[in-house]
Amino acid sequence: MIRVAILGSTGSIGESALKVMERHPDRFEVVALAANRSVRELEDQARRFRPLRVVVADEEAFEACRDNGTHWSGGREALVDAASMPEADVVLNALVGFAGLEPSIAALRAGKRLALANKESLVTGGDLLMEAMEDGEGELIPVDSEHSAILQCLGGEDPDQIQRLVITASGGPFRGWSRERLAAVGPEDALRHPTWDMGAKITIDSATLANKALEVIEAHVLYGIPYDRIDAVVHPQSVVHSFVEFVDGSVMAQLGFPTMELPILYALTYPDRLDDPDLRTFDPVRASPLTFEAVDTDAFPLFRIGVEAGRTGGTAPTVFNAANEVAVDAFLRGKVDFPGMAQVVEEALSRTEVRPVTELEVILEADRAARRSAIDSVARRTPAGN
């Protein structure tokens, strides 16, 4: 029996995880459920899975539901507690945004397997995570379809044997669009993702390719591959989840019709695999053709900006991530246009001093500074009357 704490259980990844686990009640037990503020959904999930703990990260939302029983707790500290609770074997961190970092560190330090879907943990606190993993003898298994693909392509071989990683990108809803045409795009257009059904933030990141920049940074941290040997390629069908080229020229790929259930299941059962007929849907004839195009970094500058932040290192990825969160939020609220998101992020990066990441506080400070800077940028850009 694998005992799982799910942080971010009411989001898209959390719900997929519960769906997979519900199909294998003899193999999985939900020991904790945590969400930011979706109290109603948490109540439903708690009734279905009867976990030992339920956490509402947002204090206000928690205050509003005081009568949910003694196994409920609230606030960010309760989240960190759940991430290190003794009854959990695996902590699935599917929190959205920067808030996922502290629970990730806590889980690794407590010696858990961290099934990590929260991109920001690795992007902002990569070094701290690796340190916590070593200290606590924890284990980090990526849940992202791309990094799960890389792990599977690696198949137990030494990462030293990797020549090059090629991360695939769907290209989002605006693949092939020019920079000019993108200026007129609204949130409702950007939220219409062609292949993956995901949350709003990640769907916008997928439309701007900021998402891929974050994944390149993650891959760098996870596998220690230099940036000049990590490429991204646009693959509209989202069937090949990534490629690994080895030093002898052999290329491995992991494929499947888009579903997050598969990388979630793999992260829970790794290195074993669980028999799951529901996930065996792949058919090469139906998948045909598979196409690949170069990333258009002119139309989607956030990709280039993000990878550059990765190369810079230190707090630069934190600044990129924080400013991007602000920019996406502003875009969703109609405060900046599509190209404006990249400009907001670029300004934040140029105005924020890069420091080496020696402790969590450095990241928190860089995150705050980047958000302030990005909020300023947004305010200056907001058209009058908006």
Place this chain on the structure above:
Amino acid sequence: MIRVAILGSTGSIGESALKVMERHPDRFEVVALAANRSVRELEDQARRFRPLRVVVADEEAFEACRDNGTHWSGGREALVDAASMPEADVVLNALVGFAGLEPSIAALRAGKRLALANKESLVTGGDLLMEAMEDGEGELIPVDSEHSAILQCLGGEDPDQIQRLVITASGGPFRGWSRERLAAVGPEDALRHPTWDMGAKITIDSATLANKALEVIEAHVLYGIPYDRIDAVVHPQSVVHSFVEFVDGSVMAQLGFPTMELPILYALTYPDRLDDPDLRTFDPVRASPLTFEAVDTDAFPLFRIGVEAGRTGGTAPTVFNAANEVAVDAFLRGKVDFPGMAQVVEEALSRTEVRPVTELEVILEADRAARRSAIDSVARRTPAGN
């Protein structure tokens, strides 16, 4: 230093192997070269690589070159000797046809790594090979691009975790042709392979898809997967070398632009990989699009007939293989037409009794009987005046 005996060194696989090994003189040493009757090429190779032994399998050809020095030997027994010589770590068996079986058994029984490119060894003598491997503590690594792909996709996981193998086929030069149109095809058309540069026999097998039937049988023997969970799919670009679907629905693929050098190198160095910049040519954008189609078993009945022989088991695959060798030879000499090859093979299978393979002699007898039957069929079909 990996010491390699190459059986079939003057053929297409043998030459590719020597090319790879020549690029890594610090890692590989050629200890034996053997060919059927290409004495001139053998002499050239012997000068370049200075092996301990040179074998001419064909007695007549060997008689004709008596003055080649004391390290030359001739005849089938010399071939078997070379396959078990103490100075070899790896025996690369790239012999063509049924003649490859005995040296394969000898190599495994002598505890060698057998890098196996000779399809017929596994197809006709699968059980004997497995037995010899166990007895001699030898090791069998496939050199075929498809089976090398499967081995790499497996990545150290237990074959029990495999749900389905999907072997790719280029489809040959007549992909999409109807049965009727194929009736007019001549040897010169069939020898024009679109993606792979190979010997004549295997090129015709690739055009009839007999090749894929042999590979399905090989995969069954190598990985113990039942026939109803091994599929073939036509993939004209020959970039994906095979797929492995696992029980959890995850699909792995191994890719590369077509070259036999890569699976040869991998079989020599497995489970390690050797840094070889010359083989790092893959580019997903240049490879795009990758397409997949169902196999047309009506137009290419040898695929269906061969897989059926595999299912039947015992000596049936031997009969299929021997009759197919006769049929291909007859086709190349203009004695039967393209559809006639399948008819010759089908007749041989229907006229030859299937027996369990208990010893080599059973296979040899089935082989002889099938050849006799097929030669009869060819004679009856040969148009007057031909």
